[in-house]
Amino acid sequence: MKREPAVKKVLYWCDQCNVPLIGRTCACGARVREIPLLQPHDVRPALTADMALIRRLLTEQFGDVPLPRVVLLNKTGGVDRADLVIVHGDRLGWLTFDPITRKFSLDIAPEALPHILPHVTRGIVDLEAEPAVNAHKGRIGGKQFPLAAPVPDGTVIISYKNRFGTGIVRDGQIRVKELVPVEPRTRPDPDWDTVIEKNRYHLKNLERNAVRTIKKHMNDRPCVNVSFSGGKDSTAVFHLARKAGVEKAFFIDTGLELPETVEFAASQGVEIIKKGGDFFQAVEKAGPPGKDHRWCCKLLKLQPLKIYLAGLGPCVTIQGNRWYESRNRADLDETSQNPANPLQLNISPIRNWRALEVFLYLWWREAPMNPLYEMGLERVGCYLCPAVLESEYEGLREMHPELTDRWDEFLIRWAEKNGLPDAYHRWGLWRWRALPPKMREVCRDRGIAVNDDFTLREAPVRKAEKVATMKSTGISDPAPPAETESVPDGIRKDFPILGDIVYLDNAATTFSPEPVVEALVEFEHRYRANVGRGVHRLTRIATQRYWHAHEKVARFIGGEAGVTVFTKNATDAINMVAQGLSWKPGDRVATTILEHHSNLLPWRALAKQGVAVDVVGIDADYALDLAALEETLAGGGVRLVAVTHASNVLGVTTPVKEIAALCRDHGALLLVDGAQSLPHMPVNVADLGCDILCFAGHKMFGPTGTGVLWMRDLLIEPPMLGGGMVASVTAEGYVPAEGYQRYEAGTPNVGGGIGLGVAVDYLSAIGMEKIHRHEERLTARLIEGLSGIDGVTVYAGRKPGARIGVVSFTIDGVHPQEAAQMLDEDADILVRSGHHCCQPLMEHLNLPDGTVRASMAAFTTEQEIDLLIAAVDEIGRGR
Template identity: 65%
Template sequence: MHEPAVKKILYWCEHCNVPLIGRTCSCGNEAKTIALLQPYDIRPALSGDRNRIIQLLRSQYGEVPVPKVILLNKTGGYDRAELVISNGDRFGWLTFDPVTRTYSLEIAPEALPFLVQHISKGVIDLGNHIDLKAEKGRIGGKRFPLKEPVPDGQVIVTANGKYGTATVKDGYIRIKELLPVLPKVYPDPGWETVIAKNAYHLKNLERNAVRTIKRHMKDRPLVNVSFSGGKDSTAAMHLAKKAGVEKAFFIDTGLEFPETIQFIREQGVEVISKGDNNFWQVIEERGPPGKDNRWCCSLLKLDPLKAYLDDIGPCVTIQGNRWYESWNRAGLEVTSQNPINPLQLNVSPIRSWRAFEVFLYLWWRKVPMNPMYEQGVERVGCYLCPAMLESEYDSIRRTHPGITARWDAFLEKWAKKRQMPDAYISWGLWRWHTLPPKMRELCRNMGVFVNDDFTLAKKDKKKESGRKTRKV
């Protein structure tokens, strides 16, 4: 399959210190490029994300200032793993450990010119622990014993006027690299400045998307918008309205956040009732849906959608699907027929947008969006969706205990009945029927056994005779 023209870099104006959609800034300067990590999607750090970064950064290094404009580039890991970008470069890596259920922020060397002038703790002078004169050549990449106790984790190190980052574990320090660092002061614009500097690019995105909708909106007798309450469908609906599309629908799965339902009501969208889907009865027999067994989508979304489409007849549906959301959507065309109902033609006017463009566009046009995003939630669909990160569900347990309690009670009952180990719930392993390689690696590292078919082994199965299990 031909690889779509995904954007693998981020543009940044060093003069204005703002991220850009295009190569040039409205100030007239050419932008530098920052390489992104797969799947190349980037999004602004909103209130929940930024507060977490502030808390982690200051707990490690003291009352350092934090830039207003921060972007997050998601990448692969056991759970949440994001490259943090700010001040026109890599700032660090934000990760969530599903085993310890804690976040960590690892500082990138590129952030040191900004940080070294402000840090008040978390800095180790290597001269107090290492005989620097006796060490010939580079000490970067080497491991040394510490003379005094230092808590495990990442630290900033200094020696002979140079700075670097290092990791402390069990009384030893491993130094990554030491380099000369010149303190640097950066402009600290807000998102309103980012929007202003990108206005030209946003106008072009809007113009092209509206043209796409107008080009196809009459390909069927009816035209509507599929609205989920998320940011992408919010942008798609706003663009569709500009093109003259008036009708939008939302499928209520019965498992939505209260904030989403309220947001839907405020938009005046037609709500397709969940009907009698019997979800809570079905899971008693089928068990929890998984990322590799999304039977819930058929029951809660596709079946009601098919009934709705059968009722209204042939139609064009504007949707907010994007290339960067998943590998399955990376080759999404402008138009595609619904395989379940060929009478529906789906149109994806923002398929080439990243989350960065989506948020900027909504802010630029002052379009209201689902308030869940400000809480640090990236997905605002069903609150128990297996595609959600465990870090997100960990947050939702605290913010929405009223809706998560029933699901947690079911998981506990299901795990007990099938003798699943504690990791089934506590690490979020219920989200897979067949564990993917990264989670098998985690199980192997932590001594949790996996069956030969890569399903999670029962509790204490390693003690049973005549059964094959392995740490794979």
């Protein structure tokens, strides 16, 4: 059975001093009384904005009613904000916010009448003047009567035969609550300094116990720090920790913090940790976070914390969590192991404090406080957090419209895209994935349909609008909002799929940026047609753009003088060469141990034609053994050298220029597999000196099903015959077309080819040299970080100038597949594991299970590399 925490369910009050107390005694020595609190039993002071709001509502309803300087708010359950307002130790009423009308109301309690009645100048209904009441026989408390004259809806004070009470007016009817005799009452009006003085003894005890807790555990790990959020609780803990001798504190800037919070954190001298992922990119994919689906915490807080702790090592972290904040924290122990970060032992020294104790302590110690509290926020954190009340968000719209406008725009667009009713945005229903009972009741009362799983049902009107828009425009979703931050150079906004994942499997396939996707959609929606076989307008457009894509790709590799053929992928291109060259028995093909199966198996298959394959090895630094290659060539008979430009396992590059020189000396053709080099570094075929270059489009931001075969001349016979590859056909034979067309028989992947042209435009706009330098820095960072982890073996070349952003590694005692699965499930990091289609290389390296491989792209960030290092370190520690 789950034990109930020792929460304080009552508030003590000294009537003589007219002050709230956090203990059973007052400094004046007078007897105190208990005030029962409502769940969750948390009580806090009404601050500047709260006081102004309550005073305004009182004035609007009842005239110039004075408000004492000490007012408390007891949070209660409700649709949105619902506070029991306490003055003079009595209930003043309930302060609530209606998310539908977007208005606050103050429902006066009968206990308030002795304090406010002498000052009331309006809002009183005299029931003795109401005919319906006079005609009623018997008790009128709890009854409802029609009013003879119009009275505004809301709470009113009722007068009837020298008795007073409160009532609710709605639609010309008044519901009467209990009527009682009222004796006006006046009490002292102390300020908060007096409250602090009367509670000084209790505050000292709270401080002493909290400091004792910190000192008790601060040496449980090698280092100790404070988790500082900028809120009142972490501020109190920060000052308590300082008293215990702890100086180090950190603040995670999620990128969604209010500027006042960031400035306050900086003013306290805490270490500020940079934000984790990009929320506005992730939300385009994942949708709004909810109270029951807070995916954002992992992205924005847990991931940067994991990186921070990886550099710090095991530590004790003092935090400001309290029992009264949420059900999840209602049984929080003094110490707890952070389940998301095993390096961290959390200490909660104020877990039994209410908000009242926190504020009194900070005021007592004259500690600086985040100004947002006085401005009307109860909860300080991410401004669009689903846990924020709609009442607070309404205030933020006035404080920071530049922030809320962007979020509102997204919510409206998301609702329209998914056919959701306006209430999704207007009432704040986005804050739940599955609506809780109170919000389902609100929806039911107002005719908003809810599905069986308690999600909002798609609105029929919105659905029809959505379909009509899609049909008229050919575009399913509106464009994402403009991004202000560049990582690197502003390109991440073009890859919405990244969102809430860290993608490090680019050696297998990259993602396509929005311009490439748009080009594919445009082809399908605007001019889908075959190429080179017609004269109508669509085929002319398709033919011109498809031909132009070949030109773009040729220019990208400096291959304008050769022949650029579009293929399905690099494998297809290599097989075309293997099948298109005229082989004879005794011919030899030289290749390397570094090769992908695609650049090995097509040559092995030539054995039935009497062609032999020689495999050249590598040295201790994984570099190609040039001397062995030269020796192989010197042996004679080598018709073709087929070599990878960059290893898809080790990331090492091969010295293609030197290999080309050797091939020329010995009369051999040189085929280069550029599948891994093209996306990561500048490649110019004239500079390389190769005869043939093969590469894949899907590894360089292009569509899947695209690849390239470049030849300096028409070196091979077309391996496939048919329509589109001929200039003319007679009964006796055919004349092949000139240029690339002779190698592209049949209907090609027209849209894919055009998309590939856009992809090389995209890469060119960034700059391949810039991409290479960017990945070179990240690769060095990754190799250094992984190499420093005990039990991790890194397989990568030592020369920064002779490698790309591909790094393989193993973790002692952890199978590569298991490691990759853990990285995905625990850290949202996507890597590849296994043999990577390079089993001969794995056998050479004595790695029967393969490796874990992380491969980068232009959109990879330092933060993602650091997160991978931290996650691998965590796996290594737990092995």
